[in-house]
């Protein structure tokens with residue numbers, strides 16, 4: 183069964199809102215064509231022999247049908263010749279066939295193709311000067327009745343392609359977006375293991391956020407069959423979850439995964455969590471550590487922060503008769519995961535039960551690294567017949583038959599999470615999801631004609647977030663950041679730039695200005711240094727963290743109340759994640775985006791299209807910046823010196 187109906191533009195007949203309607207129209211069109219063919223056949227049979235010969239040698243001219251009241255389209259063969267010449271820029275003949283093909287009706291119209299072997303005007307040896315004849319309205323008479331004219335796109339507005347979403351994307355299970363409403367007390371989900379409930383309370387949680395209350399029971403139910411396929415031999419459905427930043431998506435997969443694995447006897451890699459950055463992987467592995475503490479389950483982090491051999495030691499142990507697995511849950515970045523699949527003897531994913539892809543839209547974008555095919559190959563690798571686990575063969579999900587259920591199957595369930603999960607079926611299809619189910623806080627369910635476009639996804643933002651933009655000049659941008667930091671006096675401010683060079687310069691400038699504890703976070707520094715910086719920021723020892731988009735996704739630092747976009751993000755999706763570092767878990771937060779005059783219109787329109795609540799305009803009067811200028815000028819001079827020294831060092 184096809185998982186997705188990928189809609190490609192099949193012509194206006196099929197572009198209707200409902201599939202059935204399109205099918206009906208296609209049938210009607212077919213019948214019409216068939217009846218015309220029959221009529222022609224009858225005419226040919228009843229006509230005198232000479233007329234038949236004429237008909238076969240040279241087709242009769244058929245007057246073009248025209249809709250009552252409609253005038254011929256400019257440039258069409260029916261339009262006055264002068265007008266058509268103008269439309270083709272006077273290049274009637276030079277354009278040749280292509281020029282003519284471009285003029286004309288939209289695809290699917292009733293026009294005839296001018297290009298046919300029996301038509302002299304279209305033959306390759308057409309004499310120069312024959313163009314005027316070829317372009318006469320009569321040219322259509324030369325074409326076979328069944329052919330459709332190609333082209334004509336320039337002259338008329340092409341009908342809008344109306345792709346439609348598969349039902350699971352068009353009608354998702356609704357999840358509340360507000361984490362301060364509709365909370366479910368912990369005791370109200372009795373299916374969660376009592377030990378885990380205790381852990382949740384010990385972490386200071388008293389109720390589940392909406393996304394957790396929706397996803398945890400669904401996942402627990404799908405895992406009720408243990409590590410084998412569920413009732414009736416059906417493989418569990420894959421899940422896609424789209425909920426705002428800071429709405430607790432991490433616990434929505436941590437709790438059910440831990441609970442499902444609690445019943446395991448032998449240690450095997452049964453859950454694999456893949457994340458885009460080292461810092462995010464580390465954060466998620468910490469959450470797993472909290473909830474697997476005091477259980478036999480073991481968590482391994484493989485991100486490249488440690489050497490390959492150190493990571494290998496945490497994954498497998500060599501024994502007299504082979505290898506022993508040391509991790510039940512592996513949290514990894516894609517590159518390092520592939521390294522272990524290739525280079526770690528004994529590292530097996532053959533018993534994998536859960537594949538969690540966090541920040542799934544970003545991970546789909548990085549699919550060119552082809553980490554997923556490598557993982558899938560490792561997951562569905564055939565057991566050696568001598569292996570005691572060979573009984574538990576696994577196969578890709580397919581129709582359930584008596585033959586397919588003869589052997590116990592270990593199902594693989596994919597779980598996708600993101601605040602900006604793509605709804606583009608073509609992108610999602612790369613993940614080969616099995617009967618997926620979508621949980622979404624987005625728009626109310628869209629009909630099957632819903633647009634399958636990323637930007638039309640209308641992102642959802644945390645309730646407590648206030649969005650502003652600050653119009654300013656290029657020169658005043660650093661001053662605006664300093665003004666916001668100094669006037670608000672908030673203990674943790676996250677400031678995003680679009681490049682590591684910009685981050686570095688802004689960091690040097692603010693440091694030279696003084697009065698603000700500042701640090702930078704970018705790929706200029708190694709993972710060890712970045713980890714230290716993030717920790718200091720969490721501890722409140724750094725007030726302003728100037729960062730690239732390396733911290734834009736998933737990073738959960740408590741107490742960030744202000745996000746400043748020093749450089750406006752290029753994509754709405756990036757904006758969603760950057761500003762989502764504040765106003766988490768129902769708290770309040772503010773986001774300011776500095777905009778040059780030339781950026782304003784385009785940027786605000788992009789955000790409006792993406793469903794961002796209207797940004798408040800926040801002017802910073804120049805008299806408020808004036809007192810900062812003398813120190814700022816000094817800092818600029820200092821910056822110049824530092825940059826020159828750094829360049830010298832680099833050359834040396």
Ligand SMILES: Nc1ncnc2c1ncn2[C@@H]1O[C@H](COP(=O)(O)OP(=O)(O)OP(=O)(O)O)[C@@H](O)[C@H]1O
Nearest residue numbers: 387389390391427428429430431432601736738767
């Ligand atoms: N039920 C809950 N009650 C209170 N706080 C919670 C609850 N669940 C999660 N949190 C807290 O909410 C914060 C955000 O959670 P989490 O990082 O899982 O969000 P997220 O949805 O994954 O965000 P992002 O999309 O930015 O990655 C964390 O600090 C977490 O401890």
